[in-house]
Amino acid sequence: MRLLSKQLIVSLLFGLSSFYSSSVLSDENQVNEEAEFTQPTQLSDIDRSGGFLKLGFGYNIVTNPYNDEENGMSLFLNARYQWESQVFVEAAFYRVLNSGINIGYNFYNTERWNFDLVTNIAHGANETGFIDQGKVFYKKSDITRMAALRTTGSFDKTTVQFVVAPYSFNDEYDNALYASVWIDQSFQVKNWELYAAFGLEYRSEDMLDYYYGIEADRATDNFKAYNPSSGIDTTAELGASYPINNKWLFETYYRYTRLADSITDSPIMQFASTLESRSKNMTELGILVSYVF
Amino acid sequence: MKTIVKNKKSNILINKIMPSLMTTAMLFTSNLHAEQSEVVLTLEVDPEQCVSIVQGDDCYVDVKVTWLSKQAQDYCLFTSQQSESLQCWNNQTQGQLSKEFISNENITFYLKRHPSKEIVAEEVLEMAWVYKKNGRSHASWRMF
Numbered sequence: 001m002r003l004l005s006k007q008l009i010v011s012l013l014f015g016l017s018s019f020y021s022s023s024v025l026s027d028e029n030q031v032n033e034e035a036e037f038t039q040p041t042q043l044s045d046i047d048r049s050g051g052f053l054k055l056g057f058g059y060n061i062v063t064n065p066y067n068d069e070e071n072g073m074s075l076f077l078n079a080r081y082q083w084e085s086q087v088f089v090e091a092a093f094y095r096v097l098n099s100g101i102n103i104g105y106n107f108y109n110t111e112r113w114n115f116d117l118v119t120n121i122a123h124g125a126n127e128t129g130f131i132d133q134g135k136v137f138y139k140k141s142d143i144t145r146m147a148a149l150r151t152t153g154s155f156d157k158t159t160v161q162f163v164v165a166p167y168s169f170n171d172e173y174d175n176a177l178y179a180s181v182w183i184d185q186s187f188q189v190k191n192w193e194l195y196a197a198f199g200l201e202y203r204s205e206d207m208l209d210y211y212y213g214i215e216a217d218r219a220t221d222n223f224k225a226y227n228p229s230s231g232i233d234t235t236a237e238l239g240a241s242y243p244i245n246n247k248w249l250f251e252t253y254y255r256y257t258r259l260a261d262s263i264t265d266s267p268i269m270q271f272a273s274t275l276e277s278r279s280k281n282m283t284e285l286g287i288l289v290s291y292v293f
Numbered sequence: 294m295k296t297i298v299k300n301k302k303s304n305i306l307i308n309k310i311m312p313s314l315m316t317t318a319m320l321f322t323s324n325l326h327a328e329q330s331e332v333v334l335t336l337e338v339d340p341e342q343c344v345s346i347v348q349g350d351d352c353y354v355d356v357k358v359t360w361l362s363k364q365a366q367d368y369c370l371f372t373s374q375q376s377e378s379l380q381c382w383n384n385q386t387q388g389q390l391s392k393e394f395i396s397n398e399n400i401t402f403y404l405k406r407h408p409s410k411e412i413v414a415e416e417v418l419e420m421a422w423v424y425k426k427n428g429r430s431h432a433s434w435r436m437f
Contacts, residue, residue, distance in 0.1 A: 191345055191354075243423050
């Protein structure tokens with residue numbers, strides 16, 4: 001059953017990727033038969049090398065079941081640098097599904113699609129501890145960093161990204177699998193850029209069990225044994241940008257993530273979400289001014 | 294603001310050096326009048342730049358165009374966007390036009406004498422952007 005669900009999710013992602021790729025390539029063929037840019041990689045590796053750096057400063061509010069609400073002034077970073085060897089490092093914390101600092105190898109490109117082998121944080125570290133009726137419950141779970149195959153399609157105002165991560169660097173559990181799909185659509189209204197993004201993240205049963213499961217020998221009256229199934233988080237993000245000048249941007253965004261039922265059903269998470277300054281799902285609001293180098 | 298006496302002159306020239314060279318300039322202008330039948334004109338476009346988020350996107354800007362002349366004549370205002378004039382003035386020494394422009398490339402404003410269509414002043418509204426157009430990912434990309 002577990003294997004079947006893995007195969008299904010991988011097949012689904014590759015199927016979606018193939019479908020979207022073929023439909024878009026079909027469009028490209030129609031549009032570009034005369035322009036002759038349906039062939040892969042018109043840009044050289046030297047052309048593709050270079051970097052991007054955007055630093056922001058502003059205010060954000062973050063609520064989730066893992067930590068107390070955080071609000072206050074914050075720095076925002078969005079950066080990427082790719083060498084001629086096609087190795088890259090990137091850091092992004094909003095308007096992406098897989099945030100954080102990652103390194104990768106951009107191994108293949110077409111006019112519209114970039115294919116990367118990249119590190120990916122499939123789940124952050126967790127530490128849970130409480131005393132229930134005299135019994136101590138403590139669980140610490142390390143970060144799951146994975147190696148992922150990522151393909152990103154860029155089509156004018158639309159960006160589509162598929163990620164499949166079959167290999168985990170966390171050796172505390174087996175059968176880790178992470179997959180995600182993300183679509184970002186921007187719209188121009190006067191000189192404003194508005195965007196709406198939507199994403200799904202799949203995590204395998206063993207991965208969620210590592211973070212949210214309660215073994216029978218650890219269970220208490222209020223925190224009963226729990227063995228989660230695999231789950232899919234759903235994320236939506238809305239944002240807007242306005243150019244103050246050709247270096248400075250005003251930006252704002254709101255992001256909502258509905259955690260998988262198999263996560264929120266965990267007694268640990270049900271308890272955590274009732275704590276003051278925490279929430280059942282995850283939200284983030286940011287208002288910032290950014291400088292684009 | 295730029296002045297054209299057949300050739301463009303810089304703001305510094307107009308605002309700072311001009312007063313001290315007024316006499317010379319007047320003589321120079323007079324010479325031009327005599328030699329080229331030209332008129333001292335100023336043409337100002339405000340703002341001077343329109344910034345969009347992504348290179349190639351249309352940029353929306355409310356522009357105020359103002360011109361001044363020492364000599365009342367018939368003038369028409371043109372842009373590089375269209376062959377028809379935006380507005381004409383008859384026997385005037387000054388004029389003003391406010392209008393929204395939408396463009397993804399620089400717009401040049403021309404003040405032409407009517408009916409000869411001789412360009413007597415010109416000014417450029419520059420298009421700028423934050424993100425350079427690039428094949429990778431969404432807009433967030435500027436090479437360095």
